[in-house]
Amino acid sequence: MLDEADLEAALNASVACVKDAFKVKIACEDGAKNDSLWKTTASVDAIVEPGYTLQSIWWVMWLVVLEYLALWWQDARLPRLHDNILCLAHATLYEISKLLVRGVEYGAYIWVWQNWAIFPPLGNSLLGFIGMVVLIDLGYYWLHRASHEVSVLWAIHQVHHTSQDLTVAVGLRHSPLQRLFSWVFYLPLALLGIPPTHMLAHAQFNLLYQCWIHTEAIRTLGPLEHIFNTPSHHRVHHGANKYCLDKNYGGVFILWDHLFGTFQRELSSEEIAYGVLVQPVKFNLLYHQVFYMKYLMGKAVNMGSWRDGLSALVKGPSWVPGSPWTGWDKDKPDIRGPREFQQPRATSATHCYVLLHFLAACVLTHHLAAPTSGSLVVFVYSVVVVAALTCIGILYEQPGYTRVLEMCRCGGGLALCLLFPLPAASNTILQLLTTLYAFSLTVWIVHPNTLLVHTPCKS
Template sequence: MEILSEYVKRLGYLFYLVDPKQSSFENINEVPDYITQVIPYFVSLIVIEQIILFAKNYRFIRVNDAIASLSQGILMELSKTGFKGFALMYYIYIYQNWRVFTLEWHHTSTWIIAFITVDFGFYWFHRFTHEMNILWAAHQVHHSSQEYNLTTALRQSVLHLLFQYIFYLPSALVIPPAVFLVHNQFNVLYQFWIHTQLIGTMGPLEYILNTPSHHRVHHGKDDYCIDKNYGGVLIIWDRLFGTFQQELHYISYGLTTNIKTFNPFNIQMHHYFSIFCKFFKINGFKNKYMTLFASPAWDVEPIAQQKCHKSVNNDIYDPQIPIFQQIYVLIHFAIIILIHTNLMQTINVLSHYREVISLSFICLSLTSFGFIMDRKYWSKYVEIFRSFSI
């Protein structure tokens, strides 16, 4: 019964169904890594989703797209080892020196206030990543898949943490750091299960919560979907600030101009290259400023700006590779997942040298898999090098 109880409790993390008393902590170092704890649930639910899709006579998940999405998730988790402590440091500094008043960390009221303020901060963070080009360069990673399933939820930017905490700093005036860190994790976990096409509408909950239906709109590249439904857990912010859009019909997913690669580093960085190329070529301070800080739709010519969101490309990027190569990549990707999991569990006791070697090998492997799935002629040479570097 204890095992079953623990299973149900951890499953509840994905839906923000947690006991405030059991998820309130005084110190940062007491806060569990909830995201790591539910990784097996991510895998299980992805498999279950695909079984149901197959039973409904839908096509299976595309292996290349799924591996590309999961690769971004691995890279994001690796980036947290360096960025998370750096970002959290500023939150702690503001709380310790500038907080307006002190909330008792163990009170349920503090838990509820933190839930609301963290979700409110996420709304504005999410909205700015769509409305400011330099921030969109990072966030576009999450929208770059032309599929919409649970693997898409894990397709995340490695650079989000560098600026995400800026939008949470007002919370530091009242919310204790440990309480904030708990809700920051649950806010992320809640958004995993809404990345599915299997769940339709959810009745009255649609008025309050962010649901799969609402989030499908957010991921759509059709005209009526662009820059809508930014909410994390609550959809009320979108209703209040005029960014809500109800799902109307079948949605096409991806970027308005899709990228044609499964290379994880191209997926992460391609829009930065585009921005800085334009920045150095364009004339005038105002134009350079707008290139960085205006909407991604902005262009020098008003006509080009008007057309930006209408150039929807529905072609699916899906280069075919032989079945034996698919199996090869799947097996080796599974090995990388095990290496990554072990690294995350032991990173605090590894030497700096071993840590760098492990991180480098994981990054090299994910890049090599991307080359294979892109059918690059040089992929075999990269893979041979990777194999001998084990």
């Protein structure tokens, strides 16, 4: 996603941050065991999470275009435009959540590293780089596996799987709530002495690697299939077919799945159906974050005892009393492709409108990530971004209140740009945003039927 110069600059900045911010002390006393650990003077506020995934959203947009061209050249079925837009909207929602917490969730990692690190940092050598890639991918494997095999974690992670197409944009489709628990699985790395800055950078590179494996444009990579996670392996992971469930959890390497017994190769004899077993019935991004949690709470409450209710939360999504942790395979539905798609309500003008407001949300998010943005500015404009991303999904559903909702949102955005402009944005950006909100408000007032339809689109 980043060119060589960007990677070198980011690595040098990370090394400089570690050299300047952290001090290593070894104290040995006569006749006593060396009881010193790797002490530092860094605080949570001193750790700045790199913005690689935020920057990558722009590159992924170009990869989506390239993917469309590759599939068209192969005369394959093209992904649905609304699904790609919603995936990128989910990615932006995930990124805006980072700005609201500013890495606070990694406070435990920083504390463990400061007080209990056993080894010194691996350094900037090739061996150290490879070691961090392998260790972080191992942590990701168990994070990913737990996200599928622990129901309360699956209720959050399922957002990543609700897309019914498999495109590179799906690689960035994550729930902001995943930040509540993902850091736990990287804590062992703090004990091993991996600095927070290195962990945060490598964890994002691990995520970015996985973007390109979310595709049907690449069929196989030959001998590399035995070592790395590839599009073929990851198509299996995203399948709702019975043979695909709970398989291929690796991030960069597929070796972990071979080692821990979760590997499954792709079968050419069966078309893969993407999505989850029970698809959400709405496009609303906020609904996608919570709909399964509501179902899960109902399942737990309706269990016969508190013990079974607790098991329903911590065991697999298909678990029932008396079954194994992940449920009986014979009871799981055998879904196969082609699968019926939920169709949006949209015209060509609707798609253009949604895309413009999504780009505006991306621009706002990018400027909010600037260190000069104050807390109040970040909060106010984050609300604007979340509202825009939520309305993108609502526009594809078009309930009866769509016109009023969009008039209020565009009117509020226009007033904000005029009365409380974003300090980090240039005059050109502010003028473009003001024009977009003013034009959109006019359309909703004068001619809303340009964007509203009454029947779903055809496939």
